[in-house]
Amino acid sequence: MRTTAAPPPAQLMVHAGLALRSALAAVAGTEPSRLGRAAAGAAYLDLWAGDRLLRADGGNHSAVARFLLPRLLMESVDTLSVLLGAQAQRNTGPGAAYREHARRLHQAMWHPDHRARLDAVTARLDGPPTGEDRLARPLTSVRPAALPLDLHALLDELERERRAVVGACALAPADASAGIWALADRYALLTAAAACLDGWRGTGRGRRITTDRDRLVAALSRIAIRLGLEPIGPDTQLSAALFDEAVAHCRRPTVPARTVPAAARRLVGA
Protein backbone atom coordinates (compact mmCIF):
# COMPACT_ATOMS: atom_id res chain seq x y z
CA MET A 1 0.00 0.00 0.00
CA ARG A 2 1.39 3.41 -0.93
CA THR A 3 1.50 5.95 1.81
CA THR A 4 2.08 9.65 1.53
CA ALA A 5 5.20 11.08 3.11
CA ALA A 6 4.88 12.31 6.67
CA PRO A 7 4.55 16.09 6.87
CA PRO A 8 7.80 17.77 7.95
CA PRO A 9 7.93 19.36 11.41
CA ALA A 10 7.62 22.89 10.03
CA GLN A 11 4.35 21.94 8.39
CA LEU A 12 3.09 20.56 11.68
CA MET A 13 3.99 23.89 13.26
CA VAL A 14 1.83 25.58 10.66
CA HIS A 15 -1.11 23.30 11.44
CA ALA A 16 -0.69 23.87 15.17
CA GLY A 17 -0.38 27.63 14.68
CA LEU A 18 -3.47 27.74 12.50
CA ALA A 19 -5.37 25.58 14.98
CA LEU A 20 -4.56 28.13 17.68
CA ARG A 21 -5.60 30.99 15.42
CA SER A 22 -8.85 29.24 14.54
CA ALA A 23 -9.61 28.57 18.19
CA LEU A 24 -8.95 32.17 19.16
CA ALA A 25 -11.02 33.40 16.22
CA ALA A 26 -13.91 31.21 17.36
CA VAL A 27 -13.98 32.84 20.80
CA ALA A 28 -13.18 36.39 19.67
CA GLY A 29 -15.41 38.87 21.45
CA THR A 30 -16.26 36.45 24.26
CA GLU A 31 -14.78 35.98 27.70
CA PRO A 32 -13.16 32.51 27.63
CA SER A 33 -13.17 30.34 30.73
CA ARG A 34 -10.09 30.07 32.93
CA LEU A 35 -9.41 26.58 31.55
CA GLY A 36 -9.90 27.80 27.99
CA ARG A 37 -7.43 30.61 28.48
CA ALA A 38 -4.94 28.19 30.01
CA ALA A 39 -5.36 25.88 27.02
CA ALA A 40 -4.53 28.71 24.61
CA GLY A 41 -1.50 29.67 26.69
CA ALA A 42 -0.36 26.06 26.74
CA ALA A 43 -0.70 25.72 22.97
CA TYR A 44 1.29 28.89 22.52
CA LEU A 45 4.03 27.58 24.84
CA ASP A 46 4.35 24.32 22.91
CA LEU A 47 4.50 26.25 19.64
CA TRP A 48 7.23 28.38 21.13
CA ALA A 49 9.16 25.31 22.34
CA GLY A 50 8.71 23.67 18.93
CA ASP A 51 10.04 26.77 17.21
CA ARG A 52 13.08 26.83 19.51
CA LEU A 53 13.72 23.15 18.81
CA LEU A 54 13.53 23.59 15.04
CA ARG A 55 15.91 26.54 15.16
CA ALA A 56 18.42 24.79 17.42
CA ASP A 57 18.39 21.23 16.10
CA GLY A 58 18.48 21.43 12.31
CA GLY A 59 14.95 22.40 11.32
CA ASN A 60 13.09 19.83 9.27
CA HIS A 61 16.15 17.55 9.33
CA SER A 62 16.07 17.27 13.11
CA ALA A 63 15.42 13.66 14.09
CA VAL A 64 14.27 14.85 17.50
CA ALA A 65 11.78 17.31 16.01
CA ARG A 66 10.41 14.73 13.61
CA PHE A 67 9.88 12.33 16.48
CA LEU A 68 8.71 14.71 19.19
CA LEU A 69 6.71 17.47 17.55
CA PRO A 70 3.77 15.37 16.34
CA ARG A 71 2.87 14.41 19.91
CA LEU A 72 3.86 17.70 21.50
CA LEU A 73 1.68 19.71 19.14
CA MET A 74 -1.18 17.22 19.00
CA GLU A 75 -1.52 17.27 22.78
CA SER A 76 -1.80 21.01 23.09
CA VAL A 77 -3.97 21.44 19.99
CA ASP A 78 -6.42 18.81 21.24
CA THR A 79 -6.63 20.69 24.53
CA LEU A 80 -7.78 23.78 22.62
CA SER A 81 -11.20 22.15 22.34
CA VAL A 82 -11.65 23.35 25.94
CA LEU A 83 -11.28 26.92 24.69
CA LEU A 84 -13.64 26.34 21.78
CA GLY A 85 -16.35 24.60 23.79
CA ALA A 86 -19.44 24.12 21.64
CA GLN A 87 -17.69 25.84 18.71
CA ALA A 88 -15.35 22.83 18.43
CA GLN A 89 -18.11 20.74 16.83
CA ARG A 90 -19.35 23.21 14.19
CA ASN A 91 -19.15 22.09 10.56
CA THR A 92 -18.33 25.56 9.29
CA GLY A 93 -16.25 28.53 10.40
CA PRO A 94 -13.27 28.55 12.72
CA GLY A 95 -14.45 25.47 14.66
CA ALA A 96 -14.37 23.35 11.51
CA ALA A 97 -10.98 24.79 10.53
CA TYR A 98 -9.64 24.00 13.99
CA ARG A 99 -10.79 20.37 13.75
CA GLU A 100 -9.19 19.97 10.34
CA HIS A 101 -5.79 21.09 11.64
CA ALA A 102 -6.18 18.89 14.72
CA ARG A 103 -6.98 15.93 12.48
CA ARG A 104 -3.83 16.57 10.41
CA LEU A 105 -1.80 16.44 13.60
CA HIS A 106 -3.44 13.15 14.59
CA GLN A 107 -2.55 11.73 11.18
CA ALA A 108 1.05 12.89 11.52
CA MET A 109 1.29 11.37 14.97
CA TRP A 110 0.02 8.01 13.72
CA HIS A 111 1.75 8.14 10.34
CA PRO A 112 3.25 4.78 9.24
CA ASP A 113 6.76 6.24 9.46
CA HIS A 114 6.45 6.47 13.25
CA ARG A 115 8.93 3.63 13.78
CA ALA A 116 11.45 5.19 11.38
CA ARG A 117 11.23 8.48 13.25
CA LEU A 118 11.83 6.68 16.53
CA ASP A 119 14.74 4.70 15.09
CA ALA A 120 16.38 7.92 13.93
CA VAL A 121 16.49 9.09 17.54
CA THR A 122 17.58 5.76 19.03
CA ALA A 123 20.47 5.76 16.53
CA ARG A 124 21.89 8.66 18.53
CA LEU A 125 21.84 6.67 21.75
CA ASP A 126 24.57 4.11 21.13
CA GLY A 127 26.84 5.82 23.63
CA PRO A 128 26.98 8.92 25.82
CA PRO A 129 26.26 12.12 23.89
CA THR A 130 29.45 13.71 22.62
CA GLY A 131 30.66 16.53 20.40
CA GLU A 132 27.89 18.59 18.85
CA ASP A 133 25.12 16.68 20.61
CA ARG A 134 23.41 19.30 22.74
CA LEU A 135 22.99 16.92 25.66
CA ALA A 136 26.75 16.40 25.84
CA ARG A 137 26.94 19.56 27.94
CA PRO A 138 24.85 20.96 30.80
CA LEU A 139 21.49 22.48 29.97
CA THR A 140 22.74 25.90 30.95
CA SER A 141 26.11 27.44 31.64
CA VAL A 142 24.61 30.08 33.90
CA ARG A 143 25.81 29.89 37.49
CA PRO A 144 23.03 28.61 39.78
CA ALA A 145 23.35 31.71 41.97
CA ALA A 146 22.53 33.90 38.97
CA LEU A 147 19.25 32.11 38.32
CA PRO A 148 15.89 33.07 39.79
CA LEU A 149 14.79 30.60 42.45
CA ASP A 150 11.98 28.94 40.47
CA LEU A 151 14.10 28.50 37.37
CA HIS A 152 16.96 27.21 39.50
CA ALA A 153 14.75 24.50 41.03
CA LEU A 154 13.36 23.45 37.67
CA LEU A 155 16.75 23.38 36.00
CA ASP A 156 18.12 21.35 38.87
CA GLU A 157 15.55 18.66 38.13
CA LEU A 158 16.06 18.80 34.38
CA GLU A 159 19.85 18.72 34.71
CA ARG A 160 19.60 15.67 36.97
CA GLU A 161 17.45 14.07 34.29
CA ARG A 162 20.00 14.96 31.60
CA ARG A 163 22.77 13.29 33.58
CA ALA A 164 20.58 10.22 34.05
CA VAL A 165 19.92 10.06 30.30
CA VAL A 166 23.64 10.46 29.53
CA GLY A 167 24.37 7.61 31.94
CA ALA A 168 21.64 5.45 30.45
CA CYS A 169 22.98 6.07 26.93
CA ALA A 170 26.34 4.67 28.05
CA LEU A 171 24.62 1.45 29.07
CA ALA A 172 21.96 1.33 26.35
CA PRO A 173 21.58 -2.02 24.60
CA ALA A 174 22.37 -2.10 20.90
CA ASP A 175 19.13 -3.88 20.02
CA ALA A 176 15.77 -2.18 19.77
CA SER A 177 13.84 -2.56 23.01
CA ALA A 178 11.09 -0.78 24.86
CA GLY A 179 13.75 0.50 27.27
CA ILE A 180 15.68 2.29 24.55
CA TRP A 181 12.45 3.64 23.03
CA ALA A 182 11.62 5.21 26.38
CA LEU A 183 15.15 6.57 26.59
CA ALA A 184 14.68 8.12 23.13
CA ASP A 185 11.57 9.91 24.37
CA ARG A 186 13.42 11.34 27.39
CA TYR A 187 16.38 12.29 25.19
CA ALA A 188 14.06 14.12 22.78
CA LEU A 189 12.26 16.01 25.54
CA LEU A 190 15.56 17.11 27.09
CA THR A 191 16.86 18.25 23.70
CA ALA A 192 13.73 20.40 23.41
CA ALA A 193 14.35 21.77 26.92
CA ALA A 194 17.93 22.62 25.96
CA ALA A 195 16.70 24.39 22.84
CA CYS A 196 14.35 26.51 24.95
CA LEU A 197 17.21 27.43 27.27
CA ASP A 198 19.66 28.24 24.49
CA GLY A 199 17.63 31.30 23.61
CA TRP A 200 18.98 33.20 26.57
CA ARG A 201 22.36 33.72 28.12
CA GLY A 202 23.17 34.90 31.61
CA THR A 203 26.83 35.42 32.35
CA GLY A 204 26.58 35.30 36.11
CA ARG A 205 28.14 38.76 36.21
CA GLY A 206 25.00 40.75 36.61
CA ARG A 207 23.81 40.80 33.01
CA ARG A 208 20.09 40.29 32.69
CA ILE A 209 18.55 37.22 31.13
CA THR A 210 17.17 38.48 27.86
CA THR A 211 14.30 36.07 27.15
CA ASP A 212 11.11 36.33 29.14
CA ARG A 213 11.75 34.16 32.18
CA ASP A 214 8.12 33.42 32.89
CA ARG A 215 7.54 32.05 29.41
CA LEU A 216 10.69 29.98 29.69
CA VAL A 217 9.69 28.54 33.07
CA ALA A 218 6.19 27.74 31.82
CA ALA A 219 7.46 26.06 28.65
CA LEU A 220 10.04 24.07 30.60
CA SER A 221 7.37 23.08 33.11
CA ARG A 222 5.34 21.46 30.34
CA ILE A 223 8.41 19.52 29.24
CA ALA A 224 9.11 18.58 32.88
CA ILE A 225 5.60 17.16 33.25
CA ARG A 226 6.17 15.02 30.17
CA LEU A 227 9.36 13.75 31.79
CA GLY A 228 7.45 12.85 34.94
CA LEU A 229 9.08 15.67 36.92
CA GLU A 230 7.48 18.29 39.13
CA PRO A 231 6.48 21.44 37.21
CA ILE A 232 6.84 24.95 38.60
CA GLY A 233 4.07 26.83 36.81
CA PRO A 234 2.25 28.49 35.34
CA ASP A 235 0.00 30.01 38.00
CA THR A 236 -3.32 31.70 37.28
CA GLN A 237 -1.80 35.13 36.77
CA LEU A 238 0.80 33.81 34.37
CA SER A 239 -1.84 31.78 32.51
CA ALA A 240 -3.74 34.99 31.84
CA ALA A 241 -0.58 36.69 30.60
CA LEU A 242 0.21 33.73 28.34
CA PHE A 243 -3.29 33.88 26.88
CA ASP A 244 -2.73 37.53 26.03
CA GLU A 245 0.61 36.62 24.50
CA ALA A 246 -1.02 33.86 22.44
CA VAL A 247 -3.58 36.37 21.14
CA ALA A 248 -0.85 38.86 20.26
CA HIS A 249 1.18 36.10 18.61
CA CYS A 250 -1.75 35.11 16.42
CA ARG A 251 -2.47 38.70 15.42
CA ARG A 252 0.93 38.91 13.76
CA PRO A 253 0.18 38.03 10.14
CA THR A 254 3.63 36.76 9.33
CA VAL A 255 3.96 34.06 11.99
CA PRO A 256 3.65 30.94 9.83
CA ALA A 257 5.41 32.51 6.90
CA ARG A 258 8.35 33.68 9.00
CA THR A 259 9.36 30.33 10.41
CA VAL A 260 8.57 27.77 7.75
CA PRO A 261 9.73 27.03 4.23
CA ALA A 262 7.90 27.54 0.99
CA ALA A 263 5.91 24.31 1.14
CA ALA A 264 4.32 25.33 4.39
CA ARG A 265 3.63 28.83 3.10
CA ARG A 266 1.71 27.32 0.21
CA LEU A 267 -0.34 25.38 2.73
CA VAL A 268 -1.63 28.56 4.26
CA GLY A 269 -1.84 30.44 0.99
CA ALA A 270 0.75 32.96 2.13
Next chain:
Amino acid sequence: MTASVTYLRADGPGGAWTRAAGPALRAGTAVVLYASAGSWSVPDGTGLRVLLGREYERYRAAGHRPAARARFAASRRLVKHAAAAVLDVPADELELARGPAGRPYLRGCDRLGLSLSHTGDLLVLALSLHGPIGVDAEPLGRSGCRVLLAQRACTAQELSDLRALPAHERGDALLRLWTLKEAYTKALGVGTGLPFRTFGFRVEGTTAVLHDNTGEPVRPGEWTFATHRLGTGHVVGTAYAPPPGA
Protein backbone atom coordinates in the same frame (compact mmCIF):
# COMPACT_ATOMS: atom_id res chain seq x y z
CA MET B 1 -19.99 4.47 9.97
CA THR B 2 -19.74 0.93 11.33
CA ALA B 3 -17.90 0.74 14.60
CA SER B 4 -15.12 -1.78 14.61
CA VAL B 5 -14.17 -2.70 18.14
CA THR B 6 -13.01 -6.08 19.41
CA TYR B 7 -13.99 -6.75 23.01
CA LEU B 8 -11.82 -9.26 24.86
CA ARG B 9 -12.05 -10.51 28.41
CA ALA B 10 -8.55 -10.36 29.85
CA ASP B 11 -8.53 -11.76 33.35
CA GLY B 12 -4.84 -11.91 34.14
CA PRO B 13 -1.66 -12.29 32.10
CA GLY B 14 -1.63 -14.99 29.46
CA GLY B 15 -4.66 -16.55 27.88
CA ALA B 16 -6.33 -16.29 24.52
CA TRP B 17 -6.66 -12.49 24.65
CA THR B 18 -2.89 -12.04 24.35
CA ARG B 19 -2.94 -13.83 20.99
CA ALA B 20 -6.06 -12.07 19.74
CA ALA B 21 -5.32 -8.43 20.64
CA GLY B 22 -2.33 -7.80 18.37
CA PRO B 23 -3.83 -9.19 15.15
CA ALA B 24 -7.10 -7.34 15.78
CA LEU B 25 -5.26 -4.04 16.25
CA ARG B 26 -3.11 -4.55 13.18
CA ALA B 27 -6.25 -5.35 11.19
CA GLY B 28 -7.48 -1.84 11.95
CA THR B 29 -9.98 -2.39 14.76
CA ALA B 30 -9.85 -0.87 18.19
CA VAL B 31 -9.50 -3.36 21.03
CA VAL B 32 -11.22 -3.08 24.39
CA LEU B 33 -9.91 -5.37 27.12
CA TYR B 34 -11.92 -5.77 30.29
CA ALA B 35 -11.08 -7.60 33.48
CA SER B 36 -11.67 -7.72 37.19
CA ALA B 37 -9.08 -5.69 39.07
CA GLY B 38 -8.56 -8.68 41.34
CA SER B 39 -7.31 -10.78 38.44
CA TRP B 40 -4.45 -8.29 37.94
CA SER B 41 -3.60 -7.73 41.61
CA VAL B 42 0.04 -7.71 42.55
CA PRO B 43 1.51 -7.41 46.05
CA ASP B 44 3.77 -4.50 46.98
CA GLY B 45 7.38 -5.59 46.69
CA THR B 46 10.32 -5.82 44.35
CA GLY B 47 8.25 -7.17 41.48
CA LEU B 48 5.81 -4.28 41.64
CA ARG B 49 8.65 -1.77 42.02
CA VAL B 50 10.23 -3.10 38.82
CA LEU B 51 6.91 -3.19 36.98
CA LEU B 52 5.91 0.36 37.93
CA GLY B 53 9.38 1.86 37.50
CA ARG B 54 9.07 5.64 37.81
CA GLU B 55 5.42 5.31 38.73
CA TYR B 56 6.23 3.46 41.94
CA GLU B 57 6.41 6.70 43.93
CA ARG B 58 3.01 7.67 42.53
CA TYR B 59 1.67 4.32 43.68
CA ARG B 60 3.05 4.91 47.15
CA ALA B 61 1.35 8.32 47.18
CA ALA B 62 -1.97 6.98 45.85
CA GLY B 63 -3.84 7.69 49.04
CA HIS B 64 -4.16 5.68 52.19
CA ARG B 65 -6.97 3.47 50.90
CA PRO B 66 -5.54 0.05 50.14
CA ALA B 67 -8.22 -0.49 47.48
CA ALA B 68 -7.10 2.61 45.53
CA ARG B 69 -3.48 1.51 45.59
CA ALA B 70 -4.37 -2.04 44.63
CA ARG B 71 -6.44 -0.78 41.69
CA PHE B 72 -3.61 1.54 40.64
CA ALA B 73 -1.16 -1.37 40.59
CA ALA B 74 -3.61 -3.70 38.85
CA SER B 75 -4.41 -1.16 36.14
CA ARG B 76 -0.72 -0.58 35.39
CA ARG B 77 -0.12 -4.31 35.26
CA LEU B 78 -2.96 -4.70 32.78
CA VAL B 79 -1.70 -1.81 30.61
CA LYS B 80 1.86 -3.08 30.51
CA HIS B 81 1.01 -6.72 29.88
CA ALA B 82 -1.45 -5.76 27.15
CA ALA B 83 1.03 -3.43 25.46
CA ALA B 84 3.77 -6.03 25.84
CA ALA B 85 1.60 -8.61 24.10
CA VAL B 86 0.91 -6.23 21.22
CA LEU B 87 4.43 -4.83 20.86
CA ASP B 88 6.22 -8.11 21.68
CA VAL B 89 8.43 -6.61 24.39
CA PRO B 90 8.86 -7.36 28.12
CA ALA B 91 6.16 -5.69 30.21
CA ASP B 92 8.54 -4.25 32.80
CA GLU B 93 10.52 -2.38 30.09
CA LEU B 94 7.48 -0.24 29.32
CA GLU B 95 7.01 3.13 31.00
CA LEU B 96 3.62 4.76 31.34
CA ALA B 97 3.87 8.55 31.02
CA ARG B 98 1.38 11.41 30.90
CA GLY B 99 1.07 14.55 28.86
CA PRO B 100 0.47 17.91 30.57
CA ALA B 101 -3.32 17.47 30.33
CA GLY B 102 -3.10 13.95 31.76
CA ARG B 103 -3.45 11.87 28.60
CA PRO B 104 -1.51 8.63 29.18
CA TYR B 105 0.98 7.21 26.71
CA LEU B 106 3.71 4.60 26.67
CA ARG B 107 7.01 6.42 26.59
CA GLY B 108 8.64 5.81 23.22
CA CYS B 109 5.74 3.57 22.16
CA ASP B 110 3.16 6.31 21.79
CA ARG B 111 1.88 4.94 18.50
CA LEU B 112 -0.14 2.52 20.60
CA GLY B 113 -3.00 4.77 21.67
CA LEU B 114 -4.48 3.79 25.00
CA SER B 115 -7.16 4.78 27.45
CA LEU B 116 -8.03 3.32 30.82
CA SER B 117 -11.24 3.27 32.82
CA HIS B 118 -12.33 1.60 36.01
CA THR B 119 -15.52 1.30 37.95
CA GLY B 120 -15.85 -0.83 41.03
CA ASP B 121 -13.81 -3.97 40.42
CA LEU B 122 -13.90 -3.62 36.63
CA LEU B 123 -10.84 -2.47 34.67
CA VAL B 124 -11.24 -1.49 31.02
CA LEU B 125 -8.36 -0.75 28.66
CA ALA B 126 -8.87 0.48 25.09
CA LEU B 127 -6.06 0.24 22.53
CA SER B 128 -5.61 1.52 18.98
CA LEU B 129 -2.74 1.56 16.49
CA HIS B 130 -4.40 4.18 14.29
CA GLY B 131 -5.08 7.22 16.41
CA PRO B 132 -6.22 8.58 19.74
CA ILE B 133 -8.72 6.54 21.69
CA GLY B 134 -10.86 7.02 24.78
CA VAL B 135 -12.96 4.63 26.83
CA ASP B 136 -15.32 4.74 29.78
CA ALA B 137 -17.36 2.11 31.60
CA GLU B 138 -20.26 2.39 34.02
CA PRO B 139 -22.44 -0.21 35.71
CA LEU B 140 -25.91 -0.41 34.18
CA GLY B 141 -28.94 -0.04 36.41
CA ARG B 142 -27.03 2.33 38.70
CA SER B 143 -29.31 4.25 40.99
CA GLY B 144 -28.91 7.98 41.41
CA CYS B 145 -30.39 11.32 40.60
CA ARG B 146 -30.76 10.79 36.86
CA VAL B 147 -32.73 13.93 36.12
CA LEU B 148 -30.03 16.17 37.53
CA LEU B 149 -27.34 14.18 35.75
CA ALA B 150 -29.19 14.45 32.45
CA GLN B 151 -29.68 18.20 32.82
CA ARG B 152 -26.00 18.64 33.64
CA ALA B 153 -24.63 16.46 30.87
CA CYS B 154 -27.08 16.45 27.95
CA THR B 155 -27.85 18.79 25.08
CA ALA B 156 -31.44 19.78 24.36
CA GLN B 157 -31.55 17.21 21.56
CA GLU B 158 -30.34 14.44 23.85
CA LEU B 159 -32.88 15.38 26.52
CA SER B 160 -35.59 15.26 23.91
CA ASP B 161 -34.39 11.84 22.69
CA LEU B 162 -34.34 10.54 26.28
CA ARG B 163 -37.87 11.77 26.95
CA ALA B 164 -39.07 9.91 23.86
CA LEU B 165 -37.95 6.59 25.35
CA PRO B 166 -40.08 4.43 27.65
CA ALA B 167 -39.35 5.45 31.23
CA HIS B 168 -37.63 2.17 32.14
CA GLU B 169 -35.09 2.57 29.31
CA ARG B 170 -34.03 6.14 30.08
CA GLY B 171 -31.56 5.34 32.84
CA ASP B 172 -29.43 2.98 30.77
CA ALA B 173 -29.73 5.24 27.72
CA LEU B 174 -28.36 8.10 29.79
CA LEU B 175 -25.46 5.94 30.94
CA ARG B 176 -24.66 5.13 27.32
CA LEU B 177 -24.52 8.84 26.53
CA TRP B 178 -22.44 9.51 29.62
CA THR B 179 -19.83 6.85 28.75
CA LEU B 180 -19.62 8.12 25.17
CA LYS B 181 -19.02 11.65 26.40
CA GLU B 182 -16.38 10.51 28.85
CA ALA B 183 -14.72 8.44 26.11
CA TYR B 184 -14.67 11.37 23.68
CA THR B 185 -13.12 13.80 26.16
CA LYS B 186 -10.54 11.17 27.11
CA ALA B 187 -9.68 10.62 23.44
CA LEU B 188 -9.15 14.37 23.13
CA GLY B 189 -7.07 14.33 26.31
CA VAL B 190 -9.15 17.05 27.94
CA GLY B 191 -10.89 15.13 30.72
CA THR B 192 -13.60 17.19 32.36
CA GLY B 193 -12.32 20.43 30.82
CA LEU B 194 -14.84 20.19 27.97
CA PRO B 195 -18.36 20.60 29.36
CA PHE B 196 -20.57 17.66 28.36
CA ARG B 197 -23.39 19.93 27.22
CA THR B 198 -21.25 21.41 24.44
CA PHE B 199 -21.63 18.26 22.32
CA GLY B 200 -24.07 15.40 22.02
CA PHE B 201 -24.65 11.93 20.62
CA ARG B 202 -27.37 10.03 18.87
CA VAL B 203 -27.04 6.33 19.55
CA GLU B 204 -27.88 3.96 16.69
CA GLY B 205 -27.55 0.37 17.85
CA THR B 206 -23.94 -0.17 18.89
CA THR B 207 -22.68 3.01 17.22
CA ALA B 208 -23.24 6.67 17.91
CA VAL B 209 -23.01 9.87 15.88
CA LEU B 210 -21.45 13.01 17.32
CA HIS B 211 -23.62 16.15 17.20
CA ASP B 212 -23.00 19.73 18.08
CA ASN B 213 -25.03 21.30 20.87
CA THR B 214 -27.74 22.42 18.45
CA GLY B 215 -28.41 18.85 17.31
CA GLU B 216 -26.53 19.06 13.98
CA PRO B 217 -24.44 15.97 13.17
CA VAL B 218 -20.73 16.67 13.05
CA ARG B 219 -18.95 15.93 9.79
CA PRO B 220 -18.59 12.12 9.62
CA GLY B 221 -15.30 10.26 9.37
CA GLU B 222 -13.32 12.18 11.95
CA TRP B 223 -14.23 9.97 14.90
CA THR B 224 -15.95 6.65 15.39
CA PHE B 225 -18.01 5.86 18.48
CA ALA B 226 -19.11 2.53 19.84
CA THR B 227 -21.30 1.56 22.76
CA HIS B 228 -21.39 -1.97 24.07
CA ARG B 229 -22.99 -3.87 26.89
CA LEU B 230 -20.56 -6.22 28.60
CA GLY B 231 -21.62 -9.52 30.13
CA THR B 232 -20.52 -8.08 33.47
CA GLY B 233 -23.53 -5.73 33.53
CA HIS B 234 -21.55 -2.66 32.47
CA VAL B 235 -21.85 -0.38 29.47
CA VAL B 236 -18.65 0.67 27.68
CA GLY B 237 -18.35 3.75 25.49
CA THR B 238 -15.41 4.02 23.09
CA ALA B 239 -14.24 6.93 20.92
CA TYR B 240 -11.47 6.46 18.40
CA ALA B 241 -10.06 7.87 15.20
CA PRO B 242 -10.67 5.44 12.33
CA PRO B 243 -7.73 4.18 10.26
CA PRO B 244 -6.95 6.35 7.21
CA GLY B 245 -9.23 5.40 4.34
CA ALA B 246 -11.73 3.57 6.56
